[in-house]
Amino acid sequence: MKKYIYKVSALVLFAGVLFTSCDPEIEGFEPSKGAKLDFTKYVAVGNSLTAGYQDRGLYREGQLNSYPAILAQQFAFVGGGAFVQPLFTEAQANGTGYLKLTGFNPPANPGASPSPILTPVTTNLAVRTDVAPLPGGPRLTKFTDTVNNLGVPGMSVLSSFTPVYGGINPHFERLLTDAEVGQKNYITKVGESQPTFFTLWLGNNDVLTYATNGAVADPNNPFSGLTPAAQFQQIYGALVATLTKGGEVEGVIANIPDVTSVPFFKTVTLAAVRASAGNQDLNIYFKDGETTRIIAAGDLIPLSTQSALGRVDMIQTPNGTAPIPHGFHPLNPLNDNEVLDVNEVKEVTDHTKVLNDIIAQVAAANKIPVFDVNKYFNERFAKPFVLNGVVYSSSFITGNIFSLDGIHLTPRGAAIVANEFINVINKNYGASVPKVDETQYRAIPLP
Amino acid sequence: MKSKILALLGSTLLTGTAMAGGYQVNLASQRQIGMGHTGTGLQTGTSSIFFNPGAMAQARNGVTIGASFITSKIAYQAPETNTTVNADNPTGTPFHAYGVFGITDKLKAGIGAYTPFGSTVRWGDEWNGRFGLNELSLQAIFVQPTLSYQLTDKLGIGAGLTVAFGSVNLQRSLPVENSNGDEGKIELDGGANTAFGFNAGIFFQATDKLSLGLNYRSKVDLEVEEGDVTFTNVPAAASANFQPGTQFSAALPMPATLTLGISYTPTNKLTLALDISRVEWSAYKELRFDFTKDVAGRPNSVNARNYEDTYIFRLGGEYKVNDALALRAGAYLDKTPVEDGYLTPETPDADSRGLSVGIGYAFSEKFGVDASFLYINKKERTDAANLSGGVPGTFKSIAYIPGVAFNYNF
Numbered sequence: 017m018k019k020y021i022y023k024v025s026a027l028v029l030f031a032g033v034l035f036t037s038c039d040p041e042i043e044g045f046e047p048s049k050g051a052k053l054d055f056t057k058y059v060a061v062g063n064s065l066t067a068g069y070q071d072r073g074l075y076r077e078g079q080l081n082s083y084p085a086i087l088a089q090q091f092a093f094v095g096g097g098a099f100v101q102p103l104f105t106e107a108q109a110n111g112t113g114y115l116k117l118t119g120f121n122p123p124a125n126p127g128a129s130p131s132p133i134l135t136p137v138t139t140n141l142a143v144r145t146d147v148a149p150l151p152g153g154p155r156l157t158k159f160t161d162t163v164n165n166l167g168v169p170g171m172s173v174l175s176s177f178t179p180v181y182g183g184i185n186p187h188f189e190r191l192l193t194d195a196e197v198g199q200k201n202y203i204t205k206v207g208e209s210q211p212t213f214f215t216l217w218l219g220n221n222d223v224l225t226y227a228t229n230g231a232v233a234d235p236n237n238p239f240s241g242l243t244p245a246a247q248f249q250q251i252y253g254a255l256v257a258t259l260t261k262g263g264e265v266e267g268v269i270a271n272i273p274d275v276t277s278v279p280f281f282k283t284v285t286l287a288a289v290r291a292s293a294g295n296q297d298l299n300i301y302f303k304d305g306e307t308t309r310i311i312a313a314g315d316l317i318p319l320s321t322q323s324a325l326g327r328v329d330m331i332q333t334p335n336g337t338a339p340i341p342h343g344f345h346p347l348n349p350l351n352d353n354e355v356l357d358v359n360e361v362k363e364v365t366d367h368t369k370v371l372n373d374i375i376a377q378v379a380a381a382n383k384i385p386v387f388d389v390n391k392y393f394n395e396r397f398a399k400p401f402v403l404n405g406v407v408y409s410s411s412f413i414t415g416n417i418f419s420l421d422g423i424h425l426t427p428r429g430a431a432i433v434a435n436e437f438i439n440v441i442n443k444n445y446g447a448s449v450p451k452v453d454e455t456q457y458r459a460i461p462l463p
Numbered sequence: 464m465k466s467k468i469l470a471l472l473g474s475t476l477l478t479g480t481a482m483a484g485g486y487q488v489n490l491a492s493q494r495q496i497g498m499g500h501t502g503t504g505l506q507t508g509t510s511s512i513f514f515n516p517g518a519m520a521q522a523r524n525g526v527t528i529g530a531s532f533i534t535s536k537i538a539y540q541a542p543e544t545n546t547t548v549n550a551d552n553p554t555g556t557p558f559h560a561y562g563v564f565g566i567t568d569k570l571k572a573g574i575g576a577y578t579p580f581g582s583t584v585r586w587g588d589e590w591n592g593r594f595g596l597n598e599l600s601l602q603a604i605f606v607q608p609t610l611s612y613q614l615t616d617k618l619g620i621g622a623g624l625t626v627a628f629g630s631v632n633l634q635r636s637l638p639v640e641n642s643n644g645d646e647g648k649i650e651l652d653g654g655a656n657t658a659f660g661f662n663a664g665i666f667f668q669a670t671d672k673l674s675l676g677l678n679y680r681s682k683v684d685l686e687v688e689e690g691d692v693t694f695t696n697v698p699a700a701a702s703a704n705f706q707p708g709t710q711f712s713a714a715l716p717m718p719a720t721l722t723l724g725i726s727y728t729p730t731n732k733l734t735l736a737l738d739i740s741r742v743e744w745s746a747y748k749e750l751r752f753d754f755t756k757d758v759a760g761r762p763n764s765v766n767a768r769n770y771e772d773t774y775i776f777r778l779g780g781e782y783k784v785n786d787a788l789a790l791r792a793g794a795y796l797d798k799t800p801v802e803d804g805y806l807t808p809e810t811p812d813a814d815s816r817g818l819s820v821g822i823g824y825a826f827s828e829k830f831g832v833d834a835s836f837l838y839i840n841k842k843e844r845t846d847a848a849n850l851s852g853g854v855p856g857t858f859k860s861i862a863y864i865p866g867v868a869f870n871y872n873f
Contacts, residue, residue, distance in 0.1 A: 039549060040538040040859040042843060047545050093545060120700050404854060405594030406638040416638075442543075450545040453591040461640045462698035 050447035060084030066167025073114025081427035125294030314358030497821015498779025499793020503724025516621025529868025592854030653690020744800030
């Protein structure tokens with residue numbers, strides 16, 4: 017009988033081992049590129065957002081985590097090919113330099129927020145000292161191999177048309193051979209890339225440069241105004257035609273987000289300044305054209321104005337020179353370019369809408385789907401939302417989507433945006449490109 | 464008292480991976496597991512302490528000790544992704560021990576210890592749901608002194624006081640990272656206050672062939688007070704939000720279960736049994752932790768659960784090959800208490816189907832061994848988890864549960 021028991025036990029044990037080696041399987045998602053798409057050569061066309069610019073700089077980590085790099089990684093599951101980015105080397109990993117969060121100043125007064133200490137990173141840069149700087153800044157180490165990520169910080173639709181721009185913008189200059197600088201425009205460079213699939217997210221700088229400068233165009237910079245609609249339409253049409261080659265090549269077009277949806281314009285508010293000063297009666301004065309006005313609802317103070325606010329200047333008064341804090345007194349108001357007032361906000365948002373309408377028309381004419389970033393930023397980021405147990409918002413630093421410059425995305429934000437690109441691709445092309453786990457990308461590390 | 468008992472039993476014995484609905488663990492007897500875990504409407508020997516104290520009056524004096532070894536596997540896939548995450552669950556070993564002693568012919572006393580609830584699930588700290596859960600270990604041991612009285616030849620009643628001991632350990636990642644890229648972590652760890660409930664039953668031998676049983680196990684609330692909250696890797700800039708020395712309190716209901724059992728014995732060799740249980744899961748409304756110091760600016764953490772009452776249907780049979788050898792088989796369907804929108808990684812529950820086989824062998828009049836093997840397959844379930852603060856996606860669980868028990872009668 018004992019023998020029998022052993023036999024049964026051995027059998028049970030064997031069955032147990034057999035069963036336990038089986039893992040549960042999920043009949044889930046089958047990655048597929050659909051019938052129409054070919055990801056063999058994906059090319060990303062765009063500006064700083066496409067390049068992976070963040071924390072007020074372009075550096076290797078941001079490049080590695082750019083939304084096109086994330087997209088290319090996901091496209092690899094459905095036949096995507098190699099994706100070359102103009103990466104800064106490890107030795108020059110800090111690229112242009114960038115801002116790092118190194119601490120917080122405690123709140124000046126009860127109820128105020130602690131203010132972040134942002135320290136520039138100035139080591140291991142890719143800045144060239146062997147040549148003269150360009151009007152747009154010092155030149156950067158070149159990368160003239162063929163690249164898939166053609167994101168150029170500063171690039172606008174307007175500047176994409178002029179060959180001169182290669183001699184102005186160091187980010188564009190670094191992608192060109194010396195012979196091409198000043199001779200080849202961005203559209204030509206885009207055309208040479210011969211993609212089989214593209215994303216195009218350009219046009220932000222046709223309004224943003226103007227907006228971030230308080231709606232004051234720089235007379236020395238022809239690309240600092242609002243690009244006129246007619247000109248925008250003409251160049252944008254040429255750009256899309258170059259990419260689609262008359263309907264041969266598919267892609268996704270992203271439009272221009274509302275500038276007021278980013279923390280750059282939403283962080284320094286009258287309420288925050290009053291709390292910080294511990295004075296609920298404090299007013300902020302600014303120059304609105306020829307007159308001086310008090311900041312009211314709808315007037316936006318850019319993040320870049322924060323450090324100037326309250327700066328003690330020696331001001332000539334009827335009673336002689338006196339120290340007066342900048343912005344807190346009618347005799348020392350904020351400058352016109354330090355505030356985007358309510359009328360200027362309207363001017364910028366209206367013009368954004370005009371340009372987005374053109375983008376929609378050109379996209380429709382070329383049968384290319386549009387990722388409505390404007391709507392997405394306004395609706396998704398307008399109020400805090402939860403993703404995989406993490407709360408996100410468009411708040412500065414704590415919101416985790418926007419980097420330390422208040423405009424560009426963190427790697428986490430880039431992954432969230434990449435997933436939205438994938439949504440648009442899957443929906444419009446009947447594809448099943450797998451989404452990325454955004455939690456694998458960093459948000460804002462704290463000191 | 465509590466800590467002594469826990470230490471005595473050893474920590475490995477305490478882990479029960481929830482493989483029944485919710486965090487219930489229905490593995491109370493090897494003989495009964497073999498029969499699809501039926502047992503309320505029949506004489507189950509010493510394990511009547513658990514299945515139906517009303518039937519204990521007819522049990523022979525004796526002791527039983529047994530354990531199951533749960534290998535549970537859970538796979539997860541986030542929505543519209545192609546990567547599968549597998550939970551790395553440790554082997555769970557729920558156990559039971561029963562002893563029955565006659566006081567008079569009609570009155571019997573018994574004591575049992577068993578693990579009717581528990582859950583251990585370990586997802587790790589890299590998956591996309593880590594801010595919801597890294598790992599959870601929930602342990603509960605019930606000790607139940609019981610009396611049973613044979614009112615008439617046909618009718619027995621019994622009741623026991625359940626004394627519940629438990630502990631919980633829950634670990635999550637925090638959505639803050641330091642400059643090295645390390646994410647913060649929170650660990651909640653605490654022992655529950657000793658809690659009390661009861662287990663009562665009636666057993667009715669209607670005819671020679673037909674018997675009925677009704678059993679009610681009451682709800683027990685396990686409450687943790689002054690549990691420890693430990694934070695690690697919290698960046699200095701966020702330290703005010705996650706202060707050392709924080710303590711938590713929480714309560715978790717172990718829901719009441721009402722079971723009706725019927726047994727039919729067409730021949731001397733064959734026993735068939737049917738159990739229908741109603742588990743009052745609606746007692747579990749929310750998972751709430753109250754903190755002594757604000758955590759991330761909040762004095763508590765509350766996530767809705769809103770479980771619903773469910774039914775379990777069980778069917779089992781035993782065939783006695785001869786006086787010594789018995790073969791068993793059974794099946795059950797355990798409906799999930801988790802409603803749509805409320806799925807969580809701590810209990811990624813779905814309707815579960817169980818299939819079991821068992822074998823019993825009596826070496827002598829006094830000594831016998833029972834072995835069982837249970838296979839549990841939960842339906843693949845996709846949920847948005849938008850109402851529970853859970854992790855959206857698709858979950859699929861299976862479990863293999865061999866077990867062995869020894870019984871000695873005197």
